[in-house]
Amino acid sequence: MTADRIDGLAVAAQIKDELAVRVAALREKGIVPGLGTVLVGSDPGSQIYVGGKHKDCAQVGIESIRVDLPDDTTQAQLEEAIHALNENPACTGYIVQLPLPKGLDENAALALIDPDKDADGLAPASLGKLVLNEAGPLPCTPRGIVELLRRHDVELNGAEVCVVGRGTTVGRPLGLLLTRKSENATVTLCHTGTKDLAAHTQAADIVIAAVGRTGFLTADMVKPGAVVVDVGVTRVDGKPAGDVHPDVWEVASMVTPNPGGVGPMTRAMLLSNVIDRAEQMAAGQA
Numbered sequence: 096m097t098a099d100r101i102d103g104l105a106v107a108a109q110i111k112d113e114l115a116v117r118v119a120a121l122r123e124k125g126i127v128p129g130l131g132t133v134l135v136g137s138d139p140g141s142q143i144y145v146g147g148k149h150k151d152c153a154q155v156g157i158e159s160i161r162v163d164l165p166d167d168t169t170q171a172q173l174e175e176a177i178h179a180l181n182e183n184p185a186c187t188g189y190i191v192q193l194p195l196p197k198g199l200d201e202n203a204a205l206a207l208i209d210p211d212k213d214a215d216g217l218a219p220a221s222l223g224k225l226v227l228n229e230a231g232p233l234p235c236t237p238r239g240i241v242e243l244l245r246r247h248d249v250e251l252n253g254a255e256v257c258v259v260g261r262g263t264t265v266g267r268p269l270g271l272l273l274t275r276k277s278e279n280a281t282v283t284l285c286h287t288g289t290k291d292l293a294a295h296t297q298a299a300d301i302v303i304a305a306v307g308r309t310g311f312l313t314a315d316m317v318k319p320g321a322v323v324v325d326v327g328v329t330r331v332d333g334k335p336a337g338d339v340h341p342d343v344w345e346v347a348s349m350v351t352p353n354p355g356g357v358g359p360m361t362r363a364m365l366l367s368n369v370i371d372r373a374e375q376m377a378a379g380q381a
């Protein structure tokens with residue numbers, strides 16, 4: 096048996112078509128959504144992801160504001176760039192691409208983002224809203240994973256989900272999202288302190304691997320018929336590689352490929368966050 100492929104590229108393309116219609120409607124009302132990105136340094140992965148985000152903007156009609164800063168950027172220079180985007184009326188939402196180079200304080204930077212312009216859902220006010228179950232922008236990768244599973248009719252209500260990785264962009268917020276009443280899953284959040292990781296992954300209906308270690312999730316760690324979501328990325332000879340070992344495809348019922356799974360959905364949800372916010376502005380809720 097080989098698992099069905101959950102095609103994130105195809106779903107993201109469909110979502111972008113839907114978003115382009117919403118952007119056209121906003122522009123007719125005189126509202127032009129504009130996404131800003133702050134990228135510090137020369138990390139090859141981050142360069143690719145930010146490039147992809149701006150390509151997506153062009154596809155759906157969102158204006159792009161790209162701020163690229165060198166590797167030796169100081170915290171003060173980074174904060175200046177953030178303040179400038181807070182003040183820029185053409186920027187309706189923006190992100191600070193993570194990870195930042197060593198020596199820069201990510202939490203301090205995220206705390207300076209105007210909560211009304213937080214397109215990533217990673218600013219403290221937005222994460223607080225997620226904890227409190229209040230409306231707000233959701234972190235893009237967790238939102239993308241839930242959307243991808245929904246569009247493939249994967250039952251979340253009552254499902255046992257094992258999330259491996261407790262990072263602030265994926266694992267932690269994903270646990271919060273999946274345990275909302277609207278998703279209603281039971282989540283086990285595993286991490287480097289977990290004693291018997293395989294016991295937890297083997298018990299799960301859905302395993303979500305967000306570790307960043309090539310092929311770490313092996314077939315013997317997965318229950319036959321489980322759904323597997325491959326989030327973690329490493330670069331092998333410059334090419335992206337996922338956390339899920341190829342043998343898992345022989346055991347699972349559905350798998351998201353990596354690349355071509357969660358990554359494109361992350362980008363689509365970023366656009367969606369920007370458009371959601373612009374629509375709130377149009378409705379006078381801003």
Ligand SMILES: Nc1nc2c(c(=O)[nH]1)N[C@@H](CN(C=O)c1ccc(C(=O)N[C@@H](CCC(=O)O)C(=O)O)cc1)CN2
Pocket residue numbers: 140143144145147190191192193194215234235236264335353354355356357358359361362
């Ligand atoms: N500010 C943020 N930083 C980071 C986030 C985030 O949501 N906000 N998430 C990740 C990286 N990420 C988003 O920026 C991201 C990862 C992957 C992709 C993507 O399109 N991947 C392609 C492959 C591209 C390639 O490497 O060739 C795919 O999976 O098919 C987009 C965005 C960490 N940082």
